Amino acid sequence: MSFLFDSDTWQEIYGSIRKNKVRTSITIIGVLWGIFLLVVLLGAARGMENGFNKLFGNFATNSVFIFTGSTDTPFKGFQEGRRFRLNMNDIKVLKSEYEEEIKFLAPRNRTSNLIVHDFKSGNFQVSGDYPIIDKIQKKQLLYGRFLNNNDIVNASKVTVISEDMYKQLFDKDVMPIGEYIKINSINYKVIGVYSPSSRINIDGDTAFIPFSTYSRVYNTADKVDWMVITANEGTNIEQMESDVLLTLKGLHNVHPEDKRAFGSFNLGTQIAKFTGFLTGIQFLTWFVGIATLIAGVFAIGNILVITVKERTQEIGIRRALGATPKSIRQQIILESVFLTTIAGMLGIILGAFVLYIIDANFGQGPDAALVNPTVNIPIIMIAFVTLIVLGTLIGLIPAHMATVVRPIEALREE
Amino acid sequence: MIRIENLHKSYPMGKDALHVLKGINLHIKEGEFVSIMGSSGSGKSTLLNIVGLLDVHDEGEYYLNDQLIKDMNEKKAALLRNKFLGFVFQSFNLISYKTALENVALPLYYKGMSRKERLIVAMEYLDKVGLKAWANHLPNELSGGQKQRVAIARALVTKPKVVLADEPTGALDSTTSDSVMQLLKDINNEGMTVFVITHEEEVAEQTKRIVRLKDGLIISDKYTKASKAV
Numbered sequence: 001m002s003f004l005f006d007s008d009t010w011q012e013i014y015g016s017i018r019k020n021k022v023r024t025s026i027t028i029i030g031v032l033w034g035i036f037l038l039v040v041l042l043g044a045a046r047g048m049e050n051g052f053n054k055l056f057g058n059f060a061t062n063s064v065f066i067f068t069g070s071t072d073t074p075f076k077g078f079q080e081g082r083r084f085r086l087n088m089n090d091i092k093v094l095k096s097e098y099e100e101e102i103k104f105l106a107p108r109n110r111t112s113n114l115i116v117h118d119f120k121s122g123n124f125q126v127s128g129d130y131p132i133i134d135k136i137q138k139k140q141l142l143y144g145r146f147l148n149n150n151d152i153v154n155a156s157k158v159t160v161i162s163e164d165m166y167k168q169l170f171d172k173d174v175m176p177i178g179e180y181i182k183i184n185s186i187n188y189k190v191i192g193v194y195s196p197s198s199r200i201n202i203d204g205d206t207a208f209i210p211f212s213t214y215s216r217v218y219n220t221a222d223k224v225d226w227m228v229i230t231a232n233e234g235t236n237i238e239q240m241e242s243d244v245l246l247t248l249k250g251l252h253n254v255h256p257e258d259k260r261a262f263g264s265f266n267l268g269t270q271i272a273k274f275t276g277f278l279t280g281i282q283f284l285t286w287f288v289g290i291a292t293l294i295a296g297v298f299a300i301g302n303i304l305v306i307t308v309k310e311r312t313q314e315i316g317i318r319r320a321l322g323a324t325p326k327s328i329r330q331q332i333i334l335e336s337v338f339l340t341t342i343a344g345m346l347g348i349i350l351g352a353f354v355l356y357i358i359d360a361n362f363g364q365g366p367d368a369a370l371v372n373p374t375v376n377i378p379i380i381m382i383a384f385v386t387l388i389v390l391g392t393l394i395g396l397i398p399a400h401m402a403t404v405v406r407p408i409e410a411l412r413e414e
Numbered sequence: 415m416i417r418i419e420n421l422h423k424s425y426p427m428g429k430d431a432l433h434v435l436k437g438i439n440l441h442i443k444e445g446e447f448v449s450i451m452g453s454s455g456s457g458k459s460t461l462l463n464i465v466g467l468l469d470v471h472d473e474g475e476y477y478l479n480d481q482l483i484k485d486m487n488e489k490k491a492a493l494l495r496n497k498f499l500g501f502v503f504q505s506f507n508l509i510s511y512k513t514a515l516e517n518v519a520l521p522l523y524y525k526g527m528s529r530k531e532r533l534i535v536a537m538e539y540l541d542k543v544g545l546k547a548w549a550n551h552l553p554n555e556l557s558g559g560q561k562q563r564v565a566i567a568r569a570l571v572t573k574p575k576v577v578l579a580d581e582p583t584g585a586l587d588s589t590t591s592d593s594v595m596q597l598l599k600d601i602n603n604e605g606m607t608v609f610v611i612t613h614e615e616e617v618a619e620q621t622k623r624i625v626r627l628k629d630g631l632i633i634s635d636k637y638t639k640a641s642k643a644v
Contacts, residue, residue: 007529008529011529015511015512015516016511018511019511314509316507317507317508317509318509318520318524319488319492320468320495320497320501320505321490321495321501321520321521321524321568322495322496322497322521322524322525322572323492323524324488324489324492324493324524325489326523328490398467406467406468410505411468411503
């Protein structure tokens, strides 16, 4: 390998490359394009993935929502079409029966009311909640605090409102904390303002009030509208979902096969669909990128083959002057490797630059389409090394062609 | 230096074979200045190619510097060419993107000499052919005669045993032809074996021995006046 460190070898390569500027640049563009596409596609796919992750962002993705409907099968003397509601007893039973599987369980009640502050008003959702809901979907608080256990125990008339509600109901520069707003003609003290931080949001603009307060004010007793269950890590969430539903059916005298009595929405499986889609995109990216790379390498091989044909006479002269087949072969392979290396590096730099531009233009802000489009350095290194190896292998073809030509035939070319 | 016995060579032409050399016997001693004469198709170029190890013969024996040339692989042939032979071609065959100096230095590169050293040696030989001032010019900036002199410098730079010249004046006018021939004569006077192929009588007459070839056979082999003069 000592020829690699011989300045003469490089002098020769520099000479032949400098002479053939056009073909050299075309060759370089071929491979550059391949690795450029690979980098940009991988980066874009990553950006898309990051975008999705940001979308689901602060939501515990292994969550199930459960609500009730009306039965579709008569059971235990009840007719079909019976309506019923979840209650606090269900919550207690589920908590004790699924102690291992359930991480958080939040019963919720919800309604919609006119909310008034001074002369401003608006219609918003009102949700009776336990503080645990903050664990399931993290609320980003701009001012104050979220509901706590004391609020539940005391059934305090306090509320946490959204940023938009704050803007609609309050004058500019008025500190909302400690102010009172009227929900359904009852005064509530504002204790916090949150910003809906992710785009996928099950609550929208909601005024959160303590669950116990809600029960009293709206006279719902121990009824529950719906619940959110977050599973522990490692729990099969689909299995848990069907088990929980079966338990609830037992508690409410619903036929086990009843399909309409309970509704549920499994966030985990929905997200799995997105993730599958992302995997598909990534596979496509790799496929297209690598195929383009290979095409680029073949372009190098092709151009080198033409070059060898073009330079038959030169090769003949060199051989008449004492060049061994080995030295000719070395030179051509080295040229191939050198070109692929330069092209690869330029492609990576250009790709990174384009990703930088994408990031600057589409990667920032809350509505970013491609968040942080990046490519792993090890992946790029692997692609780069593969490129060089392919460059060497493809260089073998023209190199072999150059040496099987007999010097006399090479010299005869005019 | 060169000893050829009963040399045969034929080229396959479709189904038939074109028999070019039909039994050549030739013995060239060290320091000779030999020209091979013959019309086109007489086999003179084929003979030179075989002598120059650029082609292989079919039958007979060829000794170069008392070494039997047989079953040459390309690597061995390349080494022998580099060590014993210097080539001068009709069409000069300089590498177009290298300067005169680099062209002359190229055989030394294949010999494994360092760049610095070989540029010094190459410059010495360029000076010898009177082209020191043109060292950094590309071939297309030189006249035909100058190109051929660069080619001769390149042939000599490895201090070969034999210089093989294939129609060295074929592409030159008579004045430059004379200067190139004079150069070859000077080289020969320094003791170098020179082997010229030509179809021009004037060129052949300036050598010391003329071998005439016709249809693949030697028809005459004579020493010239020039040889007696020495």
